[in-house]
Amino acid sequence: MALEKQENRPVAEKGEHIIARHLIEDDNIKEEKNLVIDGVDVSGRWNTFILSRVDSEFDRSFFKEVKETVVGSRINRCWQCGMCTASCTVTPLYRRFNPRAFIYMMQLGNLKEIKKYIDVAWRCVGCYKCSQRCPKQVNPAEMMEALGLLIKKYFPEEVKSKLKVDEDVKKIYDDMIVGHGRLDLAKLHTSAMQKTGRTKELIGKIERDAIFKMAKDGRAFSILRLGKPHNWSSSKEAITGYLKNINTIENGESGV
Amino acid sequence: MAENILVVGGGPAGLNAAVMLAELGVNVSLVERDSFLGGNPKKFKYKFLFPDMQPADNVIGELIKKAETGGNIKVYYSSEISDFKENGKKFDVTIKTADKNELKTFDSVIVSTGFEHFDPARDAKYSYQLFDDVIDIKDLERMMGEDNFVRPSNGQPPKNVAFILCVGSRDRHVGNQYCSRVCCTVSVKQAIELREHFPACEVYIFYMDIRTYGFFEDLYWKAMEEHDVQIVKGRIAEITSGPNNTVVCKGEDTLLRGPFEIPFDMVVLASGMEGGPQSSEISKKLGIGLDEHGFLKPENVTLSPFKSNRDGVFLAGACTGPKAISDSITEGAAAAMNAYTYAVKNK
Numbered sequence A: 001m002a003l004e005k006q007e008n009r010p011v012a013e014k015g016e017h018i019i020a021r022h023l024i025e026d027d028n029i030k031e032e033k034n035l036v037i038d039g040v041d042v043s044g045r046w047n048t049f050i051l052s053r054v055d056s057e058f059d060r061s062f063f064k065e066v067k068e069t070v071v072g073s074r075i076n077r078c079w080q081c082g083m084c085t086a087s088c089t090v091t092p093l094y095r096r097f098n099p100r101a102f103i104y105m106m107q108l109g110n111l112k113e114i115k116k117y118i119d120v121a122w123r124c125v126g127c128y129k130c131s132q133r134c135p136k137q138v139n140p141a142e143m144m145e146a147l148g149l150l151i152k153k154y155f156p157e158e159v160k161s162k163l164k165v166d167e168d169v170k171k172i173y174d175d176m177i178v179g180h181g182r183l184d185l186a187k188l189h190t191s192a193m194q195k196t197g198r199t200k201e202l203i204g205k206i207e208r209d210a211i212f213k214m215a216k217d218g219r220a221f222s223i224l225r226l227g228k229p230h231n232w233s234s235s236k237e238a239i240t241g242y243l244k245n246i247n248t249i250e251n252g253e254s255g256v
Numbered sequence B: 001m002a003e004n005i006l007v008v009g010g011g012p013a014g015l016n017a018a019v020m021l022a023e024l025g026v027n028v029s030l031v032e033r034d035s036f037l038g039g040n041p042k043k044f045k046y047k048f049l050f051p052d053m054q055p056a057d058n059v060i061g062e063l064i065k066k067a068e069t070g071g072n073i074k075v076y077y078s079s080e081i082s083d084f085k086e087n088g089k090k091f092d093v094t095i096k097t098a099d100k101n102e103l104k105t106f107d108s109v110i111v112s113t114g115f116e117h118f119d120p121a122r123d124a125k126y127s128y129q130l131f132d133d134v135i136d137i138k139d140l141e142r143m144m145g146e147d148n149f150v151r152p153s154n155g156q157p158p159k160n161v162a163f164i165l166c167v168g169s170r171d172r173h174v175g176n177q178y179c180s181r182v183c184c185t186v187s188v189k190q191a192i193e194l195r196e197h198f199p200a201c202e203v204y205i206f207y208m209d210i211r212t213y214g215f216f217e218d219l220y221w222k223a224m225e226e227h228d229v230q231i232v233k234g235r236i237a238e239i240t241s242g243p244n245n246t247v248v249c250k251g252e253d254t255l256l257r258g259p260f261e262i263p264f265d266m267v268v269l270a271s272g273m274e275g276g277p278q279s280s281e282i283s284k285k286l287g288i289g290l291d292e293h294g295f296l297k298p299e300n301v302t303l304s305p306f307k308s309n310r311d312g313v314f315l316a317g318a319c320t321g322p323k324a325i326s327d328s329i330t331e332g333a334a335a336a337m338n339a340y341t342y343a344v345k346n347k
């Protein structure tokens, strides 16, 4: 796989001699370290080959696949106005998370592009602000779910290595839902960041600024004040009973 | 005896219909809801018209003068149709004015009740009601018409202005799927006017598509090439308040990929056109069709756009959908021709 190759070979070496090397993506450079053709040694830079950067195909099969899912059924409505991204809660913190662009990649079946965003694609917090704004009622929030499902299907390896929904996460879900009747997004986020080995970012400037902003405008306190839903104890009983019966909680889909 | 024809609505379409009929010797009754003639261009004091920036008075003032002095036209100001009945091939109509009801029999009828500007307050994300410096294109027309273009919040000229297209149009949330056709052209026209009046003021247009169809495209090119108006691709999702008495446009630059929140001194919303309450009222009163967009429905949109589904009742202007003044005037003439033919045939 291309990815493994890339890991074996330090980026700095591959295609090192190419002027404006920064304009070319790693995957697009083919270069064999040791290569002899007809007795001529063409190792390294002598066999460097840059793949065409021109897309030569729109893959409509992907579009059809998304359209057939419940969450992605409105993919044909999107006209790329950008109002979803503009209103998204997550984008200002992570510019690479861009619902409009993701929908476009899905429309054109550009898996190559989608693959670059596996690490951020799951970051949608389900606030539905995008769906509230979208003038075509695409329901971009649910399109993000469709994206998650497709990434899981097409890039299972990458998902496994980049995102792990394991016992710990399951436990967080259990505790939060059963114990408090709601998801604690901050806690989920923190745990997910830890899982992906991005603990540093948690105390990075972006996060610090966000927390400071939330403390300042009162959102942080209103989150703390959020109690349990009304009459939660009876619901809690029912859920615990149900969970006991099936003895498991499905967290696969909702975690992506 | 001369024919009697009723024209409802004294905007560009109705005025031209009335004037043409009067020239044919028809006795015209022109019923206008407002206390003045000229329709929306007069009400909002449009000053210079696209496509050629000629003074609105050349067009609207001219039509009003002809209607008021032409002789055969009886204008009923501040009045409306209170009763409408078929009488054989003719129509018995009660015209209600401020002080009396008048019953008249007409050979045919032209409806030219026009449009209403979309009220941007209905789309809360644009904060039209919240911030003084968020106005719309009809407000700007009026300000220019009154030679009073300044920031409403402080009376100063703005340093930068943003136009936001498709407000109240092409949006399922507000219930209007259609394109209002004129707002792109009005916006580039106004952008040019702003740059001419205030060369120091920067002008940006946030767009998804720019629909300056046909020759209106000339103004779009002119705005960019002669006046350095900058276009930015992305529809604005929200307007909030910013530092130093500014208003912030929140959107995505869909070409560069990424959200922006940019403060402006002033924002102009390109609010669109709607059929308004008058369309459904007149549709009920006269028993003529209303379409799914809330405008009056022609019998056949392509073959007979100037005809209603009711024999003897004709349509003209923006009451059948968004359009420019030239189209409204053309339709006024077409409806006049058809209403006249119908009247002569059935005498």
Ligand SMILES: Cc1cc2nc3c(=O)[nH]c(=O)nc-3n(C[C@H](O)[C@H](O)[C@H](O)COP(=O)(O)OP(=O)(O)OC[C@H]3O[C@@H](n4cnc5c(N)ncnc54)[C@H](O)[C@@H]3O)c2cc1C
Binding pocket: B008, B009, B010, B011, B012, B013, B014, B031, B032, B033, B034, B037, B038, B039, B040, B041, B046, B048, B049, B050, B051, B079, B080, B081, B112, B113, B114, B115, B116, B117, B137, B138, B141, B182, B186, B272, B273, B278, B282, B316, B317, B318, B319, B323, B324, B325, B326, B328
């Ligand atoms: C901001 C803005 C700027 C524009 N600038 C231009 C431009 O520069 N050039 C251009 O070509 N076009 C322009 N247009 C388009 C132009 O305004 C319309 O094409 C034109 O006004 C349509 O004319 P009308 O007679 O059909 O309707 P209207 O102008 O709407 O007139 C309808 C008349 O009917 C009356 N009426 C309504 N209901 C009743 C009733 N029940 N009984 C009696 N009377 C009634 C109304 O009071 C009104 O006087 C602009 C539009 C907008 C929104």
Ligand code: SF4
Binding pocket: A084, A087, A088, A089, A090, A091, A099, A123, A124, A125, A126, A127, A128, A129, A130, A131, A140, A141, A144
């Ligand atoms: S639902 Fe997801 S994609 Fe939509 S605005 Fe919220 S975080 Fe962004």
Ligand code: SF4
Binding pocket: A077, A078, A079, A080, A081, A082, A083, A084, A085, A099, A100, A103, A130, A133, A134, A135, A136, A137, A138, A139, A140
């Ligand atoms: S999903 Fe809706 S808001 Fe987002 S780009 Fe598409 S049409 Fe616009």
Ligand code: SF4
Binding pocket: B165, B166, B167, B169, B170, B178, B179, B180, B181, B182, B183, B184, B185, B209, B210, B211, B270, B272
């Ligand atoms: S004319 Fe332009 S601004 Fe108006 S609705 Fe159409 S595209 Fe939008």
